Amino acid sequence: MIQASFKRYQWVSGLLILVGLIIFIWLVRIQTSEGAKEFRDGMKRRFEIYSDTVRSNRGSIYDRWGNPLATNREVYEVGVDLRYIADKDIPVLVQTLSQALGWDAAKVKKEISRKYDPKVDPYGYYVFLSGFVPSENVAVIKEKRKQLYQEWEAAPNRKKGSIPSLFAIVYQPKLIRTYPEGSLGSNILGLYLYAQEKPVGYLGVEEYYNDLLSGITVNQVKTTNPYNTTVTDVPPGADLILTIDRDVQAMIEKVLDNAVARTGATAGVIVVLDPRNGEILGMASSGRVDLNNYGNLSKDAIAPANFNRAISRTYEPGSVFKVLTMASGLDSGAVRPDSVYQDTGRNVVGGITIYNWDRIGHGPQTMQGCLQLSLNTCLSWVAQQIKPTRFFEYLNRFGIGRPSNIDLAGEVIYPLSTVDGNRIPDSNLGTNAFGQGVSVNVAQMVMAVSALANDGKMFAPHVLKSYVDNGRQITPQPKLVDRPISAETARTITELLARSLENESSKALVEGYRVAGKTGTAEIAGPGGYLSNATNASFVGWGPVDNPRFLVYVWLEKPTTSPWGSIVASPVFKEVTEKLVILLDIPPDAQRQKLASQ
Amino acid sequence: MVQAYRQTPWRIETQRGVFILLLVIFAALLGWIYLRITIQAATTGLEVQKLDSDRTNLIREIAQDQAVLANLMSAKNMEKRALALGYTKVSGEKVVYMNIPGYTGRQSPSIAPATAKPIEPPLLKPVYTQSLWEWLFQGILKGAEPPGGYSP
Numbered sequence: 001m002i003q004a005s006f007k008r009y010q011w012v013s014g015l016l017i018l019v020g021l022i023i024f025i026w027l028v029r030i031q032t033s034e035g036a037k038e039f040r041d042g043m044k045r046r047f048e049i050y051s052d053t054v055r056s057n058r059g060s061i062y063d064r065w066g067n068p069l070a071t072n073r074e075v076y077e078v079g080v081d082l083r084y085i086a087d088k089d090i091p092v093l094v095q096t097l098s099q100a101l102g103w104d105a106a107k108v109k110k111e112i113s114r115k116y117d118p119k120v121d122p123y124g125y126y127v128f129l130s131g132f133v134p135s136e137n138v139a140v141i142k143e144k145r146k147q148l149y150q151e152w153e154a155a156p157n158r159k160k161g162s163i164p165s166l167f168a169i170v171y172q173p174k175l176i177r178t179y180p181e182g183s184l185g186s187n188i189l190g191l192y193l194y195a196q197e198k199p200v201g202y203l204g205v206e207e208y209y210n211d212l213l214s215g216i217t218v219n220q221v222k223t224t225n226p227y228n229t230t231v232t233d234v235p236p237g238a239d240l241i242l243t244i245d246r247d248v249q250a251m252i253e254k255v256l257d258n259a260v261a262r263t264g265a266t267a268g269v270i271v272v273l274d275p276r277n278g279e280i281l282g283m284a285s286s287g288r289v290d291l292n293n294y295g296n297l298s299k300d301a302i303a304p305a306n307f308n309r310a311i312s313r314t315y316e317p318g319s320v321f322k323v324l325t326m327a328s329g330l331d332s333g334a335v336r337p338d339s340v341y342q343d344t345g346r347n348v349v350g351g352i353t354i355y356n357w358d359r360i361g362h363g364p365q366t367m368q369g370c371l372q373l374s375l376n377t378c379l380s381w382v383a384q385q386i387k388p389t390r391f392f393e394y395l396n397r398f399g400i401g402r403p404s405n406i407d408l409a410g411e412v413i414y415p416l417s418t419v420d421g422n423r424i425p426d427s428n429l430g431t432n433a434f435g436q437g438v439s440v441n442v443a444q445m446v447m448a449v450s451a452l453a454n455d456g457k458m459f460a461p462h463v464l465k466s467y468v469d470n471g472r473q474i475t476p477q478p479k480l481v482d483r484p485i486s487a488e489t490a491r492t493i494t495e496l497l498a499r500s501l502e503n504e505s506s507k508a509l510v511e512g513y514r515v516a517g518k519t520g521t522a523e524i525a526g527p528g529g530y531l532s533n534a535t536n537a538s539f540v541g542w543g544p545v546d547n548p549r550f551l552v553y554v555w556l557e558k559p560t561t562s563p564w565g566s567i568v569a570s571p572v573f574k575e576v577t578e579k580l581v582i583l584l585d586i587p588p589d590a591q592r593q594k595l596a597s598q
Numbered sequence: 599m600v601q602a603y604r605q606t607p608w609r610i611e612t613q614r615g616v617f618i619l620l621l622v623i624f625a626a627l628l629g630w631i632y633l634r635i636t637i638q639a640a641t642t643g644l645e646v647q648k649l650d651s652d653r654t655n656l657i658r659e660i661a662q663d664q665a666v667l668a669n670l671m672s673a674k675n676m677e678k679r680a681l682a683l684g685y686t687k688v689s690g691e692k693v694v695y696m697n698i699p700g701y702t703g704r705q706s707p708s709i710a711p712a713t714a715k716p717i718e719p720p721l722l723k724p725v726y727t728q729s730l731w732e733w734l735f736q737g738i739l740k741g742a743e744p745p746g747g748y749s750p
Binding site: 057060062064065066067068071072073074135173175178180181182184224225226227228229231239241246247250465466468471472473511512578581582585587588591592595598 | 636639640641642643644646647650655657658659661662664665666668669671672673674688690693695696697703704706707708709710711
C-alpha cells in the first residue's frame with residue numbers, strides 16, 4: 001500500500017519535472033530566437049539614448065504699430081523610406097509626390113526607384129526629396145493618404161493587400177523665416193540664412209540682433225524611455241518692435257523708385273527720421289530684394305555694399321554739408337546771421353582756390369544769403385573764421401568720421417582727414433566746408449543734421465523701439481550722443497534755412513507747412529580726379545520749423561535729367577513730406593496752431 | 599507533563615504554513631505596489647512625452663497661422679482690399695484735423711504675452727480633504743521617490 005502510494009508520487013514528480021523542463025527549454029528557445037533578437041533590438045531603439053539640438057524659435061520682427069515684418073512659417077522636409085515601397089505603391093507615389101513637390105513624374109520615379117542595399121549603406125533607405133515644402137502642398141499627401149486608408153478599411157479582407165499605400169512617404173515639419181511684406185524694408189531687415197547648416201542672420205536687423213532673435217541653442221542627451229523623460233523648455237527668441245512705420249516705408253520706397261526712374265539716377269536713398277529721439281521711421285534704398293526668395297538672389301544683390309546704401313556707401317555729400325559748417329560757425333561765434341561776406345567768386349584756403357558753383361561773385365552777402373545762394377566761397381570763409389582745430393572739434397561732435405552706430409549690420413564709414421588727429425588740414429578746410437573732400441554715409445548725415453532740428457540735441461539713429469524677451473517688453477531709452485550746438489544756434493540755423501527756401505521759391509516747399517532744408521550737388525571723385533559728367537544730388541530738410549517732427553534725407557546717385565540737387569532732389573523731398581504729414585497726422589501749421597490754442 | 603505542553607505536529611505545520619503564506623502574500627503585495635508605481639510612472643512619462651510633442655506641434659501651428667494672418671494683412675493686400683471696398687487715397691487738402699479731448703495719438707503696441715493668472719490656492723488644506731487611503735498611498739509614493747523627485 002505504501003509502496004503503491006510512493007510510486008504514484010514518483011510519477012507525479014516525474015511529470016512535473018518534465019513539464020518544468022519543457023517550460024525551461026521553451027523559454028531558452030524563445031530567448032534565443034530571431035524574433036527575440038528583433039524584439040530586443042526594437043526595445044533598444046525604442047529606449048535608445050540620442051543627442052538632440054534644440055533651438056529657440058526665432059523671434060518675430062514687427063513695425064512700430066505691430067505689423068509683422070518677419071515671422072516664421074511651417075514647411076516640411078519630404079523624403080521616402082525605400083523599405084516600405086512595394087511595386088503596387090509606385091504609381092500612386094509618383095502621382096502624389098509630383099503633385100505635392102511640383103516635380104515631373106519621371107524625376108519622382110527616378111528618385112523613388114533607387115536601390116537600397118543594407119550591406120552597402122545601412123541607412124540608405126531614406127531618400128531626401130525636398131527641404132522646404134509648404135504645408136499646403138503636404139496637405140495633398142495627407143489627403144491622399146487618408147483617402148487610401150478609407151479605401152483600405154472599406155475593402156474586404158481578401159482585397160486589402162491590393163490597395164496601394166503612401167506609408168513610404170516621410171514628412172517632417174519645421175519652421176523657416178518668412179517675410180510677409182516681401183521686399184518691403186528688405187534693406188533694413190536683412191536676411192536669415194535658414195538653409196545653412198548653422199542658420200544665421202545676415203545684414204540689417206537680422207544680423208545686428210541675431211543673438212536676441214535666435215534665443216538659445218541647447219545640446220542635450222535625450223531618451224525615449226518613459227521612466228526618464230526629460231522636457232527641455234527652450235524659450236523662444238526675442239521679438240523685436242522696430243521704429244519703422246510700415247506705411248511710411250512703403251511710401252518712401254515708392255517715391256524713391258519713381259524718382260530714380262524719373263531722374264535717370266543709377267540708385268538712390270531716402271531716410272525719414274524723428275529728430276526728437278533718433279527713431280528711423282523709414283529707410284529706403286535702391287536694390288531691394290524679395291527676402292522670401294533668398295535662395296535665388298544674385299550675390300551682387302545681397303552684397304553688403306549694395307544691400308543698404310544708406311549705411312554701406314559713403315559719398316561726398318556736397319552742399320548739404322554746409323548746414324553743419326554754418327551751424328559750427330554760428331555756435332562758435334565765428335560768424336553771426338548778419339555777418340557780411342564780400343563774395344568775389346573766389347577764396348583761397350590753405351593754398352587751394354575755392355570757386356562758387358556758378359563761378360561768379362555775388363557781392364556782399366549775409367549768412368542767409370550765403371546759404372540761399374549756396375556759396376562755396378562764403379562757407380570756406382566761415383570755416384577759416386572757425387579755425388581748423390575748432391572746425392574739427394565741431395565735425396567730430398557732429399559724428400563726422402565716426403560710425404553713427406546705427407543698429408543695422410554693415411555700416412561703412414570713411415575717416416575724416418586730420419592733422420595730428422585734432423585739426424582739419426589747411427588744404428581740406430575750404431573743401432570740407434562745402435561737403436567735398438569729406439565722405440559720409442547717410443546715417444551719419446541724418447544724425448548730425450538732427451541736432452539742428454532738435455534744439456542741438458543729437459540722438460543716435462536707431463531702428464529698435466522695443467523687444468520682448470522672456471515675456472517682458474523692454475523699451476530702451478533713445479541714446480543722446482551729444483549736444484554739438486546750443487538750442488539757440490539750432491533754432492537760428494533752422495530759421496535761416498527756412499527763409500532761404502522761401503526766398504528762392506524752392507521746389508522743396510510744402511504748402512501749409514514751413515520747412516527748413518538745403519540742397520546738395522556734389523562732384524564724384526574718380527580715378528584721375530572728379531568726374532566731369534556725374535554728380536550726387538541730395539536734399540536734407542525738416543519740419544514743421546516751429547516743432548520739428550521729421551527729418552527727410554534724399555540722395556540720388558548720378559541723375560541724368562539734371563545734375564542739380566535743387567532740380568532733382570528737392571521735388572522728392574516735397575513729395576515725401578506731402579505724404580508724410582498725412583501718415584504722421586501732422587496738421588498744416590495754421591490748423592495746428594489753431595488746434596493748440598483751443 | 600512534556601506531552602501536555604507540547605503542540606501537536608499538525609498545529610506546528612499549520613502555523614508554519616500560515617507564516618509562509620503571509621510571507622508570500624506580503625511579497626505579492628510589495629510586487630503589486632511596485633508594479634502599480636512602475637506602470638503609473640511609465641504612463642505619466644509617456645503622457646509627458648505626448649504633451650511635449652503636442653506643445654511643439656501647437657507652437658508650430660500657431661506660428662503658421664500667424665504667418666498666414668500676417669500675409670493676409672500685409673500692406674499690399676490691405677491696400678488691395680481697401681481699394682476693392684471703394685476707399686480712395688486721401689490728399690492733403692481733404693484731410694480734416696480736429697481736437698479730440700483725451701486722445702493722445704496712436705500708441706505703440708504691447709506684444710508681450712499676457713501674464714498668466716495666478717492659481718487660487720484651495721480654501722481647505724489637503725489634510726482636511728484627504729481620505730485615509732490617499733494619505734497612506736501618498737506616503738508610500740513619497741517613500742518610493744528618489745531623492746530630488748522624478749524628472750519631471
